[in-house]
Amino acid sequence: MSVLNVDKFQPGLSVDCVILGFHHNELKILLLKLKDLERWALPGGFVEKEEDVDKAAVRILRERTGLKNIFLQQFHLFGNVDRNEEAYADILLEKGIVDKELYDWLDQRFVTVGYYALVEYSRVEAPTPDYFSESCEWCSLSNLPNLWLDHGRILEKAHETLKRQLNYQPIGLNLLPPRFTMPELQALYETILGKTLDRRNFQRKMMGYGILIRTGERRTGGAHKSPWLYEFDEEKYRQGLADGLNAGW
């Protein structure tokens, strides 16, 4: 038996996760540095034969981050034939990282399901590489390394989806610490959207959604006027997720 019991898995199907965090006013993504290749990959894995695909995504996420109960959403299946065209398995076989059985498994045509996860950066204490990778690190979205296969495209699609969902879904509960300031929330929005927003209009709009609670406290320590600390009204937040925020029509 190989390091992976390939018989356990659904053939030709994989899951890749775009795991996003927010730190120092930047969007970060968790990436794996592949062994013996100058490329990075999205955390991914295979789907067990007796496992729901959604569950596989949750498992993969837990394996890399140690987190469960996080926001995870399927966004696309990438199913082009030519998406597997990189002879990485050859290198793995050469280097003795995989045996022939696993090599053959990896060599088949794969379609992959993309999920994106929003996680609180600081809660990921020890990002863990998998068998095919030598490290697992947060990378800045604005300064990406060379990505493997079509993983750049997958990331791009996740980002597009997220941007669009910002228009009708709340965001932040899974990406920010439990308490945060309005400027922090705004910075998150601005980073995702890639543009600046008017501070005052942003506050008015956010408060209008009714998903924020102003705790009585302020964030002190920084220079200048100390901003209020907010937290999400989880009940209303969930309702916003389900019903949409300003649906139009």
Add this chain to the structure above:
Amino acid sequence: MSVLNVDKFQPGLSVDCVILGFHHNELKILLLKLKDLERWALPGGFVEKEEDVDKAAVRILRERTGLKNIFLQQFHLFGNVDRNEEAYADILLEKGIVDKELYDWLDQRFVTVGYYALVEYSRVEAPTPDYFSESCEWCSLSNLPNLWLDHGRILEKAHETLKRQLNYQPIGLNLLPPRFTMPELQALYETILGKTLDRRNFQRKMMGYGILIRTGERRTGGAHKSPWLYEFDEEKYRQGLADGLNAGW
């Protein structure tokens, strides 16, 4: 070899299409009546090993409707283990519709990719059943037959997706005849959304998108004042699809 050369296909992966048309002010969906079962299924099929998944969807659509170049969009992968739990293959084997080889193929665990297509009802001249079905017909969305497996859920998800996309994407080019009246377009929107809209505000909003051209002509023949005929400005329409109509933020 079975009626299907199963070796040609990617194992465990299928495509199902929600093919929607609009006729007599109702949304119609193309469904297949399964052989020897009182259930109906979405038009679907398998993905060839050397075939892009998107291409497979296009092929399946062409096989059932004869149409190509139609609007087709992937919306979700359905990957739960329990979605295959119906012993239809047993019946097929019993009745001699499939042989043992094909039976074994069908008996594996499948995940399916959902696509929805918007087609002009009248252009589908001879809906064609596949090997597993005895007929292929338009059914009214408001009066659905008993659906096979999770196909009801798949349809529901397609409908949800469509509803949401109405908020930021134009629709109708693929669903209506080349020329149509404003009330017809409104009826389409109302049907998809499942609610009535104000006639006058609808017109104002639609014209505001700038994707409609009023031809000089009117639809005559009906009683009452004859409405103008419109057509889509395909250039602007495509741009609306790409950039979104009223993106928010």
Add this chain to the structure above:
DNA sequence: CTTTATTGTGTCTAATTGACGCAATAAAGG
């Protein structure tokens, strides 16, 4: 104690949305 950058609140205008009035019109019916 002044300076400085930032935050909280409010205001004003323009644009959009929602509700509805009214005249024009095409066929049907007496």
Add this chain to the structure above:
DNA sequence: CCTTTATTGCGTCAATTAGACACAATAAAG
């Protein structure tokens, strides 16, 4: 042939929302 009727096209008005910006309050730094 003229009235009736349901429908279409266009317009108006108020309410709401969005965009731009002014100003006072504030916390730390100098």
